[in-house]
Amino acid sequence: MIFLPIVALVLGFLLVYRFSIPSAWADYAxxxxxxxxxxxxxxxxxxxxxxFDEAVFxxxxxxxxxxxxxxxxxxxxxxxxxxxxxxxxLGIRIFTxxxxxxxxxxRARLAAHRARHASPSH
Amino acid sequence: MRAFWEAGKTWTLPVAGVCLVxxxxxxxxxxxxxxxxxxxxxxxxxxxxGMLTNSQAQLEAQAxxxxxxxxxxxKYENEAMSxxxxxxxxxxxxxxxxxxxxxLQVKGPGVELELxxxxxxxxxxxxxxxxxxxxxxxxxxxxxxxxxWTAGAEAVSLNDQRLVAGSAIRCSGPLxxxxxxTIPSPFVFRAIGDKENLVSALKIPEGTxxxxxxxxxxxxxxxxxxxxxxxxxxAPRFKYAKPVTEExx
Numbered sequence: 504m505i506f507l508p509i510v511a512l513v514l515g516f517l518l519v520y521r522f523s524i525p526s527a528w529a530d531y532a533x534x535x536x537x538x539x540x541x542x543x544x545x546x547x548x549x550x551x552x553x554x555f556d557e558a559v560f561x562x563x564x565x566x567x568x569x570x571x572x573x574x575x576x577x578x579x580x581x582x583x584x585x586x587x588x589x590x591x592x593l594g595i596r597i598f599t600x601x602x603x604x605x606x607x608x609x610r611a612r613l614a615a616h617r618a619r620h621a622s623p624s625h
Numbered sequence: 626m627r628a629f630w631e632a633g634k635t636w637t638l639p640v641a642g643v644c645l646v647x648x649x650x651x652x653x654x655x656x657x658x659x660x661x662x663x664x665x666x667x668x669x670x671x672x673x674x675g676m677l678t679n680s681q682a683q684l685e686a687q688a689x690x691x692x693x694x695x696x697x698x699x700k701y702e703n704e705a706m707s708x709x710x711x712x713x714x715x716x717x718x719x720x721x722x723x724x725x726x727x728x729l730q731v732k733g734p735g736v737e738l739e740l741x742x743x744x745x746x747x748x749x750x751x752x753x754x755x756x757x758x759x760x761x762x763x764x765x766x767x768x769x770x771x772x773x774w775t776a777g778a779e780a781v782s783l784n785d786q787r788l789v790a791g792s793a794i795r796c797s798g799p800l801x802x803x804x805x806x807t808i809p810s811p812f813v814f815r816a817i818g819d820k821e822n823l824v825s826a827l828k829i830p831e832g833t834x835x836x837x838x839x840x841x842x843x844x845x846x847x848x849x850x851x852x853x854x855x856x857x858x859x860a861p862r863f864k865y866a867k868p869v870t871e872e873x874x
Binding site: 514516522523526529532540543 | 637638640645650651652653654657675
């Protein structure tokens, strides 16, 4: 079912949309969101490759989120823009995983297409 | 390959849970950014915005404090005025000192002098040469203030900032600071005093105004029968200077 996660995403969004957080936290929330999306897209890819593991996924989601925020927090304390390193690293990973997903998807479609046209009914 | 949207025991529920958390984070973040006004307010500028808001709140609080204290002083004076005679004379003297200190708004005849940046830049459309040429500088304003005092001005203001004994005019980037307040161009001097004296002092050949006019600055000098010069916003405080009192009989 693809619908349940999407419904959950929209529901979560709508439930908290009336709240807001202090300005100082907003930057860390943005980093956390990026880490969360990275984990989610990584999970989709692992699922397509048949390597999905619940424990790896859940631990990766929460730990990576915390680490990303911690790294940017330390960067802020040290006066180094470490959050940029987080953004770049996560951004590259998201793009790479999306590319893999696309590749897997297109290859599967092509294989199905060929299988159909190579059938002996022709 | 497996299609990721197919249901799976260990797939749908964890992903849905994570999506709920992610959606919530996204919702709170989007809402916060919307409240922040613009998404363009990024990391670097948010610190500056915080500082600005902070100092604006401080400024407001201080202005309120000034108002409160002035009202208090007024109340004391009214009480003191109730017994006539000596206190009346003391009050008159106090008023004179206040005018000299710039603590009161004053009115009277004088001149209004408006200065705009040079038209050299505007006419060419693009920036020509350095800003040195077409901007009014702190030293221009200092010279003009000096000229006005020399001509016998009794009260002078620059962009509604009263010039008093401790008023410093200084450069702060493309703007000017007076009484620790930043003022932009165009600059308007209002000086109370003898109209003819003031005008002729400013019009002196080879003087500051002459130089500015020659460099195509927009100068507008108008004598006025009555103009208002505002009071200084924050009264000077004397922390180190103590009066030397002589033996009073």
